[in-house]
Amino acid sequence: MRVLMFGWEFPPHIAGGLGTACYGMTRGLARNDVEVIFVMPRASGDEDERFVKVVNASDIEARYCDSNIAGADDIMRKISFIHIDSNMVPYISPEEFATYRESYERTGKKFWEREGDSWTQRYTFSGKYGANLMEEVARYAVVAAEVARQLEGKFDVIHAHDWLTYFAGIAAKRVSGKPLVVHMHATSFDRSSGDNIDTRVYDIERAGMAAADRVIAVSNLTRNIIIEKYGIPAERVVTVHNAVRFSSKETEIPERGVEDKIVTFLGRITYQKGPDYFVEAAAKVLKRVPNVRFVMAGSGDMMNHVIRRVARLGIADRFHFTGFLKGDDVDKMFQLSDVYIMPSVSEPFGISPLEAMRSNVPVIISKQSGVAEVLDYAVKVDYWDVDAMADAIYGFVKYPALAKMFSTKGLEEVTGLKWNNAAAKIKDVYEDAMNDCAK
Amino acid sequence: MKTVNLYFQVHQPWRLKVYRFFNIGKDHNYLDDFTNRAIMQKVARQCYLPMNALLLKLIKENKGAFKCSFSITGSAVEQFRAYCPEVLDSFRALAETGCVEFLAETYSHSLASLSSKEDFVEQVKLHTKMIKDEFGKKPVAFRNTELIYSDQIGEMVSALGFKTILAEGAKHIMGWKSPNYIYTNAIDNRLKVLLRNYKLSDDIGFRFSNQGWDQYPLTAEKYAQWVAEDAGEVVNIFMDYETFGEHQKADTGIFDFMKALPKAILSHDLKFATVSETAKVSQPVGVLHCPHAMSWADEERDVTAWLGNELQNEAFAKLYGLKDKVKALKNADFEYVWNFMQTSDHFYYMATKWLSDGDVHSYFNPYGSSYEAFINYMNVLADFEIEVEKALAAKKSRKKEIA
Numbered sequence: 001m002r003v004l005m006f007g008w009e010f011p012p013h014i015a016g017g018l019g020t021a022c023y024g025m026t027r028g029l030a031r032n033d034v035e036v037i038f039v040m041p042r043a044s045g046d047e048d049e050r051f052v053k054v055v056n057a058s059d060i061e062a063r064y065c066d067s068n069i070a071g072a073d074d075i076m077r078k079i080s081f082i083h084i085d086s087n088m089v090p091y092i093s094p095e096e097f098a099t100y101r102e103s104y105e106r107t108g109k110k111f112w113e114r115e116g117d118s119w120t121q122r123y124t125f126s127g128k129y130g131a132n133l134m135e136e137v138a139r140y141a142v143v144a145a146e147v148a149r150q151l152e153g154k155f156d157v158i159h160a161h162d163w164l165t166y167f168a169g170i171a172a173k174r175v176s177g178k179p180l181v182v183h184m185h186a187t188s189f190d191r192s193s194g195d196n197i198d199t200r201v202y203d204i205e206r207a208g209m210a211a212a213d214r215v216i217a218v219s220n221l222t223r224n225i226i227i228e229k230y231g232i233p234a235e236r237v238v239t240v241h242n243a244v245r246f247s248s249k250e251t252e253i254p255e256r257g258v259e260d261k262i263v264t265f266l267g268r269i270t271y272q273k274g275p276d277y278f279v280e281a282a283a284k285v286l287k288r289v290p291n292v293r294f295v296m297a298g299s300g301d302m303m304n305h306v307i308r309r310v311a312r313l314g315i316a317d318r319f320h321f322t323g324f325l326k327g328d329d330v331d332k333m334f335q336l337s338d339v340y341i342m343p344s345v346s347e348p349f350g351i352s353p354l355e356a357m358r359s360n361v362p363v364i365i366s367k368q369s370g371v372a373e374v375l376d377y378a379v380k381v382d383y384w385d386v387d388a389m390a391d392a393i394y395g396f397v398k399y400p401a402l403a404k405m406f407s408t409k410g411l412e413e414v415t416g417l418k419w420n421n422a423a424a425k426i427k428d429v430y431e432d433a434m435n436d437c438a439k
Numbered sequence: 440m441k442t443v444n445l446y447f448q449v450h451q452p453w454r455l456k457v458y459r460f461f462n463i464g465k466d467h468n469y470l471d472d473f474t475n476r477a478i479m480q481k482v483a484r485q486c487y488l489p490m491n492a493l494l495l496k497l498i499k500e501n502k503g504a505f506k507c508s509f510s511i512t513g514s515a516v517e518q519f520r521a522y523c524p525e526v527l528d529s530f531r532a533l534a535e536t537g538c539v540e541f542l543a544e545t546y547s548h549s550l551a552s553l554s555s556k557e558d559f560v561e562q563v564k565l566h567t568k569m570i571k572d573e574f575g576k577k578p579v580a581f582r583n584t585e586l587i588y589s590d591q592i593g594e595m596v597s598a599l600g601f602k603t604i605l606a607e608g609a610k611h612i613m614g615w616k617s618p619n620y621i622y623t624n625a626i627d628n629r630l631k632v633l634l635r636n637y638k639l640s641d642d643i644g645f646r647f648s649n650q651g652w653d654q655y656p657l658t659a660e661k662y663a664q665w666v667a668e669d670a671g672e673v674v675n676i677f678m679d680y681e682t683f684g685e686h687q688k689a690d691t692g693i694f695d696f697m698k699a700l701p702k703a704i705l706s707h708d709l710k711f712a713t714v715s716e717t718a719k720v721s722q723p724v725g726v727l728h729c730p731h732a733m734s735w736a737d738e739e740r741d742v743t744a745w746l747g748n749e750l751q752n753e754a755f756a757k758l759y760g761l762k763d764k765v766k767a768l769k770n771a772d773f774e775y776v777w778n779f780m781q782t783s784d785h786f787y788y789m790a791t792k793w794l795s796d797g798d799v800h801s802y803f804n805p806y807g808s809s810y811e812a813f814i815n816y817m818n819v820l821a822d823f824e825i826e827v828e829k830a831l832a833a834k835k836s837r838k839k840e841i842a
Contacts (some may be wrong), residue, residue, distance in 0.1 A: 307814070
C-alpha cells in the first residue's frame, strides 16, 4: 500500500509535537509495509528519509488560476483575503527595470502581464506558523494538486495531518480521485479558552473532515469533540492513540543539586496547559511539607501572571522557573524530577507524561487529556481539582512505596505503547477508506 | 550669606550572574565577575578618577573655600579594593584636604531601614566602621539609601548618634515650605534634616545635556545666578556622583562646567560648606513631618521603585526571613553574601512601574524584564538558603561533638 501524506513539519526542525508524531507514525507504517511519500511545505534536506520519501513543496512549480486542472481554484477563491501575488516585491531595482523595459520594447508586453490565464510559479514556504499562515495554507493546496498530478498512479490513499494540510488533502483528492484520511491532532477547541475559537481555522477543519472518507482522532476525547462540535458522522471517525518513540541513546543522569523532592511541570505556560492550577496545588502542598520544590519549565503568555501569583502566595523560594528548555535540558529536567504533573485544561493527547514515565518519574495527569485514556499507572485528576492534585503530590512525596510502584509499572506501560501497533490501526483505516471508495 | 551644600552619592552594586534552576545546590558563586569588573573599571576611568582629580585641584586652587561631601557604599568600596584601588587612594587624598566630609549610610545600599531597626542598625554600624577604617574619621552625618526618609527612620538615626540627615525636598511633604532652610525631625528634635533642592540638583543631574531643554546650554555663570536668586539660607544640591562623566559624558562639557562652578558661585554672596557645617549655619525654622517613607526616586518620590509590587515584596520578605539564621552562623563568608543580597538595586530591577520613569529604570537594568530579575534573584536566594541550612546543621553537630 502506498500513501501520499501531507504534513507541516518533520524532524529535526519541529516546533511542536506534530512533527514528532508524524515521524513515529511513518516509521511504524514502514514496518507495516506501507510506503509513505511525505510532502511538507519546506524541507531542509536533513530529514531522516530511511522510512519515508520527503517531498519539498517549495521545490514544486505549481500552475495557478487554471480552472480546468488545478483542482484547488475554489480554495484559492474562498480565501479571498489572500493576495496571490504578495510574493512580488513592491519595488524593483534599476537593473530589473532595465530588463523589463527591454522586454517591453521587444514584445510590447508589460512585465506584469502573463501568457494566457495561467502561469507557473514556485512559492517558497516558510513552513512555520507565522503571520501569513493562511496564505501558505492556501498555496500549499495548489502545490498539493500539482504533486498529486505528478505522482498519478503512485499512491492509493491520501493522509493529511491537522488543519494546515486539509486544503492540500482536498485538492489532492480532487485531482487523483483517491480516498482521503484526515488526522486530527488537536481541535480549535483545544487551542482556545472556552468557545472563543478561531472560526477561520474551525471552518477549514470542518471542510477537511467533511471532505474526508475517514477521520482519525488522537483520543476519544478528541473524537467526541469532532462528532459533537463539528457534526461529523460518528461512523467515519476512528480513534487511534498516539504512541511514543524513545531515542535509544542513554542520557547520563545529572548530579542532583538539591535534596528536596522536585515536582515538575513542563510545557507551554498557556491557559490550555493549566499552569495556575499547578501553582495553587503547590501552595497547598507546601503548607504541609516544606521540603518540596516545584519547577515550572517552559515559557508562554501566562508566565508573568504565574510568577506574580507565586510571589503573592509567598512560595517563590520553593517554586522555580527555568524558562524555555530545549534538547538535553529537557531530558535533564525529567531526570531530576520526582513527580511530573500535567494539569492540562484540554489536551487532545499529551506526549510529555510518557516521556516523564520513560525517565522513571511517576506522573499526575488531568482527566481532560487524551493520554489519560491509554494510561493505567498515572494518577488522574480533574484539572480544576487542586485538592486532589495536592493530595497526589503529597502521596508521591511522602510515600516512597507509592512512587516506586508508579514509576516501575509506568515504565513497563509506556514501553508497550508502540507506533507499530498504532500504525497497524492506521493501515486498517486506510483499507476501510479504500473499500468505501471502491463501492 | 547663603550656603551651598554639594553632596555626591557613590555606589556600585554587586551584580548577580545568570543563575539558573540547574545551578541551585551546585554553584555557589553568584556574582558576574566580568560585568562587575568591566563596569567598575569603566566608571572609574570615565568618572571617579578624572572627577576626583578635578575636585582635588579645585580644593587646592580655592584654598579651603570650595567644599563638598560624599557617601560611598560598602559594596562600592569592596569593588574599588578588588578592581581599582587607585580610586580609593584618590578619595583618601580628598579626605586629607579637610574640605570633604564623608557621610554614613547603609553598608550595602540596602533597604534595611524598611525592614527592621535591628537590620538597619547593623547595616549602619558596618558602614560607619568601614568609613572610619578607610578615611580615618567617624562620620557624624547620615544619608539613607536613595534618600529614603520618614519620621521613624530619622528617630533611629538620631538614636545612633548622628546629628544631621539628608532627605528629599519632595513636594508632597514640603507643600508651601522651601527646602532652602534647615528643619528638624518630628520625633527627635535634635536631628537636623537637610532637604534636597531637586530643581537645582536635577538641572545638573538630569537636564544638563538635554538639548531640548529651553535653558540649554547650562553655564556655570547661569547656574550660579539661579542659586543666588533662590530664596533661603541653604541650597542643598545632592546627586549621584556618576553624573560626572558617566550619566553626563565628558563630551557634554560637564567637567568644564564643574571646573568653572566654584569661581562662579563664590563671585556671588555665596559660600560652600560640607553637610555638617551646613547644618550649623543657622537655626532650624521648623519641624518636618513625614509619617510615610519618601525617597529621591521617580516622580512619586516614594519607595515603590523597590517595594511596589508582589515580586519585590516576596523577595524582600524571603531575604529578611533568613536574617536570624545568617546571624547565628557568625561566618564572614555568609555575611559577605548576605550583604550584597540586600542591595536595593536587585529590587529596583524587579520594578514594574515603567510609565513615568521607565527611561531611568531601563538605563540601570541589566535584565530583560522584571520577571527575569525576580527569577534570577530567587534562584540565588534558594541556593544561599540551602547553604545556610547546611552550615547551621554542621555547626550544631560540631557543638554536640564538643559537648
